[in-house]
Amino acid sequence: MIPLLTLFAAVNDFFSAVFGVLLAPFGEELDWSAWVDVTLWSVAGGIVALIVYKYVSNQKGIEKTKNQIKVHLLEIRLFKEDILSVFAATGKILVKNALYIGHNLLPVAVMLGPMLAIMIQLVALYAWEPSETGSEQLLKVALDAEHPAVASGEIRPTDVELLLPDGVRQLSPPVRTAHGQIVWKLQADTAGEHVLRLVAGGITVEKRWAVGPDAPTRVPVMRTKTWESLLYPGEDPMPADAPLLSASVAYSSRDLGWMPGGELGILMMFFALSLGAGIALKGVFKVTL
Amino acid sequence: MTRRTPPRRDALRTALRAAVRTTLRAAVVLAAAVTLLGAGNESASDAAAAPGVFVLGIDGMDPVILQRKMDEGSMPHFKKLAAQGTFQNLGTSNPPQSPVAWSNFVTGMNPGGHGIFDFLHRDPATGMPIDSAMPKEVDCEAYIELFGWVLPTGDPAENNRVGTPFWDVLHEAGVTTEVYRMPGNYPPTPSEALTLSGMGTVDMRGTAGTYTWFTDEIMFDSSGLKADYQPITVDDLDGDGVGDTVYTALKGAPDVFHLRPCDFPSGDDFLSANILVHIDPEQDVVWIKAGGDLENGDIAMPQSEAILRVGEWSDWLEMDFEALPMGMMNLTGMARFYVKSVRPDFVMYASPVNVAPAVPAQPVTTPDDAAERLHEHLGNFFTQGMPEETNALSDGLFDEDDYISQVAVVHADGDAMLDLAVDRFDRGDMTFMYLSDIDLQCHMLWRHHDPKYPQAPRHPGYDPMAPPRWGQAIDGYYERVDATLGRVRERLPEDALFVVMSDHGFQPQTRKVHLNAWLRDEGYLVLKDDLHVGAKAHHDVDWSKTRAYGVGFNGLYLNLSGRETNGIVSAADAAALVDELVTKLEALQDPKNGRSMVKRAARSADIYSGSQVDAAPDIIVGFDKDYGCSDDSTLGATPAEIVEDNTRGFTGSHLMAPEVVPGVLLVNRKLGRDGHDLTDVTATILHHFGLPTADGMVGASFIDN
Numbered sequence: 001m002i003p004l005l006t007l008f009a010a011v012n013d014f015f016s017a018v019f020g021v022l023l024a025p026f027g028e029e030l031d032w033s034a035w036v037d038v039t040l041w042s043v044a045g046g047i048v049a050l051i052v053y054k055y056v057s058n059q060k061g062i063e064k065t066k067n068q069i070k071v072h073l074l075e076i077r078l079f080k081e082d083i084l085s086v087f088a089a090t091g092k093i094l095v096k097n098a099l100y101i102g103h104n105l106l107p108v109a110v111m112l113g114p115m116l117a118i119m120i121q122l123v124a125l126y127a128w129e130p131s132e133t134g135s136e137q138l139l140k141v142a143l144d145a146e147h148p149a150v151a152s153g154e155i156r157p158t159d160v161e162l163l164l165p166d167g168v169r170q171l172s173p174p175v176r177t178a179h180g181q182i183v184w185k186l187q188a189d190t191a192g193e194h195v196l197r198l199v200a201g202g203i204t205v206e207k208r209w210a211v212g213p214d215a216p217t218r219v220p221v222m223r224t225k226t227w228e229s230l231l232y233p234g235e236d237p238m239p240a241d242a243p244l245l246s247a248s249v250a251y252s253s254r255d256l257g258w259m260p261g262g263e264l265g266i267l268m269m270f271f272a273l274s275l276g277a278g279i280a281l282k283g284v285f286k287v288t289l
Numbered sequence: 290m291t292r293r294t295p296p297r298r299d300a301l302r303t304a305l306r307a308a309v310r311t312t313l314r315a316a317v318v319l320a321a322a323v324t325l326l327g328a329g330n331e332s333a334s335d336a337a338a339a340p341g342v343f344v345l346g347i348d349g350m351d352p353v354i355l356q357r358k359m360d361e362g363s364m365p366h367f368k369k370l371a372a373q374g375t376f377q378n379l380g381t382s383n384p385p386q387s388p389v390a391w392s393n394f395v396t397g398m399n400p401g402g403h404g405i406f407d408f409l410h411r412d413p414a415t416g417m418p419i420d421s422a423m424p425k426e427v428d429c430e431a432y433i434e435l436f437g438w439v440l441p442t443g444d445p446a447e448n449n450r451v452g453t454p455f456w457d458v459l460h461e462a463g464v465t466t467e468v469y470r471m472p473g474n475y476p477p478t479p480s481e482a483l484t485l486s487g488m489g490t491v492d493m494r495g496t497a498g499t500y501t502w503f504t505d506e507i508m509f510d511s512s513g514l515k516a517d518y519q520p521i522t523v524d525d526l527d528g529d530g531v532g533d534t535v536y537t538a539l540k541g542a543p544d545v546f547h548l549r550p551c552d553f554p555s556g557d558d559f560l561s562a563n564i565l566v567h568i569d570p571e572q573d574v575v576w577i578k579a580g581g582d583l584e585n586g587d588i589a590m591p592q593s594e595a596i597l598r599v600g601e602w603s604d605w606l607e608m609d610f611e612a613l614p615m616g617m618m619n620l621t622g623m624a625r626f627y628v629k630s631v632r633p634d635f636v637m638y639a640s641p642v643n644v645a646p647a648v649p650a651q652p653v654t655t656p657d658d659a660a661e662r663l664h665e666h667l668g669n670f671f672t673q674g675m676p677e678e679t680n681a682l683s684d685g686l687f688d689e690d691d692y693i694s695q696v697a698v699v700h701a702d703g704d705a706m707l708d709l710a711v712d713r714f715d716r717g718d719m720t721f722m723y724l725s726d727i728d729l730q731c732h733m734l735w736r737h738h739d740p741k742y743p744q745a746p747r748h749p750g751y752d753p754m755a756p757p758r759w760g761q762a763i764d765g766y767y768e769r770v771d772a773t774l775g776r777v778r779e780r781l782p783e784d785a786l787f788v789v790m791s792d793h794g795f796q797p798q799t800r801k802v803h804l805n806a807w808l809r810d811e812g813y814l815v816l817k818d819d820l821h822v823g824a825k826a827h828h829d830v831d832w833s834k835t836r837a838y839g840v841g842f843n844g845l846y847l848n849l850s851g852r853e854t855n856g857i858v859s860a861a862d863a864a865a866l867v868d869e870l871v872t873k874l875e876a877l878q879d880p881k882n883g884r885s886m887v888k889r890a891a892r893s894a895d896i897y898s899g900s901q902v903d904a905a906p907d908i909i910v911g912f913d914k915d916y917g918c919s920d921d922s923t924l925g926a927t928p929a930e931i932v933e934d935n936t937r938g939f940t941g942s943h944l945m946a947p948e949v950v951p952g953v954l955l956v957n958r959k960l961g962r963d964g965h966d967l968t969d970v971t972a973t974i975l976h977h978f979g980l981p982t983a984d985g986m987v988g989a990s991f992i993d994n
Contacts, residue, residue, distance in 0.1 A: 138596065158571065172598050173572035178526035178533040179587050181567070183576050185596040 005229060005237040012233035015117040016218065019125070023217075034126050035259040042270045045118050046277030047285075049111050053278075054287045057107040063288045065100045069093055119270055124233045127263050128219040128251035130210035133191045136171060137249055139207065141198060143180040144225060144245040150180070155201045155243045157182050163197040166190075168209070188212075193220075200243045207247040208235060222248035339464075339978045340784040343714055344721045344970070345777065346394075347770060348387060348472070348488075349728030349943065351794035352378050352953045354740050358767050366775035370789065370955050379954035380966030381793040383896055383947045384843035384909050387488055387728070388421060390792035390952075390967055391472040396452030397971035397986030401897025404451045405473060406905050407841030409923065414854040416830060418840050418924050422449050422473055422489050429551035438546050445652075448478050451901055453983040455971050456482040459719050462980050469710050470703075470723040472792075475674060480655040485663065487723050490653055490674035492641035493542045493610070493622045494559065498673055499641050500681055501624075503537055503564075506634035515680040523568065523635050526586065534586075535566035535635060539579070541610035541622040541642045542650060560610035560620065563588060566637065573599045573631040579624075580608030597628045602698050605669040607645055620650040623669055625698065629691065638681065638691075644672045666709050671702050677729040683938040689759040692733060700726060700769070707773065716782050719974060726770045727763075731795045734762050735941025739797055749799050750936040786977050786992070790970055791952035798942035800879060801919035801935040802886055804839040804910065805927040811873065813837040816927065830925075833857060837870060837907075840925055842918045842944040844906030845870065845890075852903075867892055867907050874910060879932055886932065888913040888946035899985055911946025918944060958992055965991050 072089040079085040131137050141160060149155040157176035164170060167190035174184045188194060191212020198205045208220040218234035224246035229237035238244060253262035259269055282289055355376075359368040370376070382390040382400065384407065392398075392405040400406045409418040423446060431443030450473060459466040460482040468474075470487030477486045492498050502516040511518040517540055523532030540559035548554055565588045567576040580592030595603035603626040609619035622642035629636040644650050646660040646669060653672045654660040663670065678695045681687035687695070707722050714720045731740075736750030738760030774789065781787060808814035815834035830838065832848060832855035839845045847863055850856035858866055874890040893905040912918070917935070921928050943950040954965060968988030975982055976990035 138594065172596050172601075173569065173574045175567050175569045175574055175576040175596060176571075177567040177576065179567075183567075183596060 003240060004227075005225060005240055008227070008229045009236050011117075012120075012230065015121055016124075016233050019121045020217075033257050034254060035256040038122060038126055038256065038259060038266060038269055039273055041118065041122055042273035043277040045115065045270065046274035047281060049115065049274060050278045050281060050285050050287050052111050052114075053107045053289070054285060056110045058103050059288050062100065062103045065096050065103060066288070069096045069100070072096065115274075119267060120231055120233060122270060123231070123263050123266050124218040124221075126254055126256065127261070127266050128221060129254040130212060130219055131188060131249070131251060133188060133212045135187070137186050137188070137209070137251075139184045139186055139196060139209070139247070139249055141182045141247045142245040143182075143200075144243055145180060147243040149201045150243050159200060160244070161199040163199060163204075165194050165196070167192065168194050168196070196247075198244060198247060203239070203242050205239060205242050205244055205247065207249070209249050210251075219251055220249070221251060222246055224248075339717060340782060340786065341714070341717045342719045342786045342788065342974050342977050343711075343777070343781055344719075344788045344790065344974070345774070346391070346721060346723045347727055347789065347791045347953075348723065348725055349731050349793060349795055350767075350770070350789075350791035350953050351727075351731075351741060352376075352951060353794065354763075354767060355953055357740075358764070358771075363764070363768055364771040366771045366778065367789075367955065370774065370778070370787075370957060374787075374955065374957040375960040376953070376955045377960070377963040377965070378951040379790055379970070380964070381943075381947045381950060381952050382967060383891060383911065385793040385943050385945065385947045385950050386842060387792055388473040391488075392450055392452075393967040394790075394792070394971055395454045395471065395474065396450065397455065397968045397975075397982055397988050398452050398899055399897055399968065399987060400899075401893070401902040401905060402452055402899030402985045402987070404449060404901035404904055406893075406909075407844050409841040409844075410904075411838075411840035411844070411846060413852055416832070416838060416840065416853070416925060420489075421841075422475060427550060429549065432549055434549075439549055440546070441550055443550055446476050448474065448476050450474075450478065451899075452985055454478060454480065454484075455974055455983075456480060456484060456719070456721075458975060458980055458983050459978060462978060464978055465715070465718045466720075467710060467713060467718070468721045469706055470674075470725075471721065472674070472723065475653070477652055477655045482655065483659050484655045485659070486653050486674065488674040488725075490672060491651075492673045493620070493644055493650065494540065494554070494642065495543060496641070498675060498678075498680060500678060501539055501639040502681075502686055503535070503637040503639065504634060506636060514684045514686070516684060516686065521635065529570065531570045532635070533568050533570060535564075535568070535637075536583070537564045537566070538562060539564050539608065539624060539639055539642065541608070542612070542620045545612055560612060562592075562608035562610055562622075564639075565591070566635075568631060568635070573628075575628055575631065575637075577603065577606065577626050577637075579606040579626075593623075595626060597626060599628050599631055600694070602627050602694065605643075607669070621645040621648045622650070627691070627695070629686075638678075638686075640676075640678070641673050643676075646670060646672055663706075663709070667705050670706060671699060675725070675729065676702075677725065677733075679729055679733055679938075682733055685937075689734065689737070689755070689762075693759075693762055696730060704773070707777065711777055711780050714781060714785075716785065719978070724770065724773070726766050726773070727791075727795075730766050731763055731941040732939040733941075734759060735795070735797055736936070738763070740764055740767075741795065741797070745797070748797060748940055749934040750940045786973075787957040788970060788973075789953065789955040790967070792967065793943040793947075793952050794950040795941050795943050796914045796945060796950055798917045798935050798940060798944075799915045800881070800886070800917075800932050802912065802916055802932050803919045803922040803926075803928045803930060804845065805922045805925060806929065807877065807931045808837055808839060808845075809927045810931060813870070814927065836866060838925070839910075839918070839922055841906065842923050843910050843912075845874075845908040845910055847907045849907075863907070870908055874908070879916070881932070884915070885913055886916045887911065888949055898987070911949070913945065914949050916945070917942045956992070960991050962991075 072093045075089040076086050143150045160182050162184055169187045171185040171187050174182050176182050188211040194209045196207045196209055210219050220234040222232045223235050223238045225238045358364040382393045386408055388405050388408055389400055392403045396403040405421050407421055410421045412419050428443045433440045456466045456468050457480050466482040468484040470485055472488035475486035475490040477484055500516050501519055503519045503521050505521050505523055521535050521537050524534045525532050526534050538561040540561045542560050543554035544558050544560050562580045563583050565578040576596050578588045578591035578594045581588040581590050592608050593606040597603055605623040607623045609621050612618040612620050623645045624642050625640040627638040646664040649660045676699045682692040710720050710722045736748040737755055739745050740763045813836045815831045817829050817831045835848050836858050837847050847858045848856050849858050871890040874887045877886045879886050889911040891909045897905055969991050972982050972988035973990040973992055
């Protein structure tokens with residue numbers, strides 16, 4: 001059986017490769033604002049979802065169900081003096097609504113994966129700003145409480161060592177907490193994708209830190225052993241045998257102009273723009289929603 | 290029912306009225322624009338042709354110290370400016386207090402015109418001291434109470450200053466005007482010019498600055514502290530015998546939806562944000578998490594965080610204070626943290642919670658969105674009016690090294706704002722920038738070394754064990770301002786009018802005078818019971834027998850019938866009583882050395898003109914060098930002694946007679962004569978743009994263009 005973390009890594013690699021191919025024609029030469037990218041991807045996502053919906057869903061069934069709901073709404077309006085008729089019609093509307101939701105389950109199930117993948121890729125590509133050269137940054141590491149060496153007390157927060165590459169300085173001693181966390185305050189004097197090495201229990205784990213304008217397309221935010229590794233395709237998941245649960249760098253949100261930035265901002269905009277595109281273009285693509 | 294100045298809780302009111310104000314202001318601007326266009330305003334075209342004015346306002350810069358430093362060669366940029374143009378004394382206000390002096394400059398009027406007579410005024414109904422910038426009347430009944438929630442419905446607080454600020458005259462004439470950190474302009478008066486309020490701007494609690502002191506050290510008496518003292522415990526969560534975690538909270542804005550307009554917030558009446566401190570088991574270093582929810586003993590997603598070693602300052606840590614549940618209304622504040630000690634006692638300081646400029650919970654700028662725009666350029670910056678932490682130093686919880694390190698943080702913040710102001714200055718603009726580099730440092734550090742009279746006897750507060758660097762600090766601040774001047778001048782257009790001014794100079798204050806104790810001993814102020822020596826005057830004064838009392842640093846009021854609620858001095862007797870007091874005050878001698886303590890006691894009727902004269906103290910007590918009113922007496926108290934040594938806190942002062950503490954004026958133009966004062970600077974700025982002075986302005990331009 002494939003370990004879950006390996007599967008997560010493969011999924012992320014696949015979608016990163018797909019997005020890499022899709023982004024290739026645009027290239028870095030197109031010096032437009034990031035919010036344009038987010039808008040285009042969201043609208044494109046809405047159109048793709050619309051097309052998928054058209055062919056996966058039972059269009060005739062949906063149309064019929066919606067018509068039946070309209071009939072029952074009209075029934076309520078026409079016979080509002082007859083309370084029994086109103087109750088009966090309301091009950092039928094509820095049943096038809098359930099049927100309508102049922103018609104949507106398959107397309108939603110089909111689209112869920114790709115749409116999540118698009119959102120994860122959008123967040124990875126546009127949510128964070130690499131650290132500025134010379135700025136201070138916190139590196140946070142959490143011990144894996146379920147790792148045998150950690151659970152037995154063999155490895156404690158004070159046993160985790162950080163090895164820094166050239167160009168990166170440690171501004172203060174680390175703080176090791178009673179909750180099994182270790183945090184360092186770092187400063188990078190040079191730009192680049194720095195590789196920070198964490199050593200614990202004889203195992204070395206690398207954590208990348210993007211500094212300066214020539215940072216990688218996907219900012220390396222977090223390596224973790226949890227399901228959250230799916231959300232951070234900028235780096236591989238934390239190795240399963242490491243006594244560390246996660247290692248992360250808290251980047252600032254990227255400025256997207258008028259658009260709200262950060263993870264939440266991008267997710268909100270994706271929902272709003274893709275939904276808006278779907279509704280606006282349903283007539284063009286002859287889709288019944 | 291009305292009551293005098295309540296706690297300031299403008300956040301909600303601001304939120305509720307922002308839309309209305311914006312609409313009204315838009316209408317005012319439109320009307321002004323139509324007026325200007327219709328008249329084909331000649332002044333506006335003159336104004337547009339002027340090369341522009343840049344003013345550096347350096348609070349407390351003293352001409353004697355400056356001259357010495359220039360002569361020594363340690364202030365080359367000032368020396369160069371003085372040689373190219375003019376350096377002379379600048380007459381200050383009477384009394385020479387910053388809110389008064391800067392109001393003279395802002396309005397071009399004397400205090401009788403603008404109505405600001407002191408840091409503190411008195412409530413005629415109670416004799417209680419009140420902030421001079423705040424409105425006298427607040428409607429205590431202006432609220433709706435629903436299910437235990439209080440919704441204020443009154444108008445937001447407005448500035449008590451009267452008169453037209455020079456920036457409004459300039460803006461109306463089409464001059465792009467930017468005014469940074471103007472003292473006494475909180476709440477900011479409505480304007481379309483960019484203004485950022487300075488001294489007097491409150492923290493989120495509505496105070497001039499309440500810091501928080503977190504410690505597990507036992508403090509037997511914290512009642513006299515100007516701090517929010519937060520006793521904490523250091524928990525040992527992992528059971529290794531070493532304390533590792535502190536759970537506490539930082540208080541921010543008052544709980545605006547549970548307090549009535551005239552309720553004074555105390556104790557648990559403040560909204561708070563979680564603070565969690567992880568302490569490293571081996572090193573003296575901590576991880577501070579601010580804001581966010583506490584779950585399973587940790588704040589997994591703090592709103593802001595910092596790693597600090599002992600003696601290190603954090604950057605601004607932002608946190609939300611939840612005014613309404615479920616995030617319906619959060620008031621965002623920010624504080625800087627400083628770890629004084631980790632072991633054996635944990636001691637941590639948090640600055641007063643400042644209003645976050647990105648989402649200001651109360652107005653600190655005009656237009657309202659200017660704070661957010663400044664934040665886009667600068668990031669977070671001090672919005673509290675007097676950010677230097679004099680309280681912790683006065684309380685003895687900071688030593689001078691702590692204070693000096695905090696001042697460096699404040700100055701770095703000021704440098705960034707000054708750089709922005711210079712960058713934004715274009716030919717034809719008017720910019721004013723206030724610098725706090727000198728004033729409070731002279732107040733707090735003077736006792737270590739007298740920079741004005743280096744050969745004078747030691748200050749009574751002098752500590753022979755204090756390190757020499759504390760005594761050298763004031764000279765260092767002067768030199769720092771010189772470097773700032775050089776940096777600014779090289780980036781400004783050469784033909785722009787460049788003015789450096791200070792609101793007053795400085796003198797040592799070696800003795801503190803309890804003016805109310807003197808009034809008591811002379812029989813002018815009568816306590817209900819002689820045993821009440823030292824009590825607050827407004828609580829324990831027998832007003833039926835009291836003829837005069839002091840409130841504020843220089844103000845002396847008659848208990849005048851018809852003006853004071855319990856007044857007993859008739860209008861017919863008032864002039865004679867004032868004469869009697871003036872004579873006695875000017876003859877008042879220090880029993881320790883026989884020196885005259887009061888240089889000049891001025892009748893307000895003689896020195897003020899304008900619509901607000903009736904609200905002035907009857908006598909402005911101008912102390913001589915070395916003397917000043919005690920803090921106790923300023924607030925109305927009556928200690929046993931009349932005068933005593935001044936050994937701690939504000940050991941340098943300017944709260945004296947104006948002729949004792951003139952300010953400085955440097956201009957990059959040759960001036961024909963001297964003897965100018967603050968209101969002349971205002972007139973000069975307007976004259977430079979071809980504009981006449983506004984109604985009530987009393988100054989005259991010192992340039993001919």
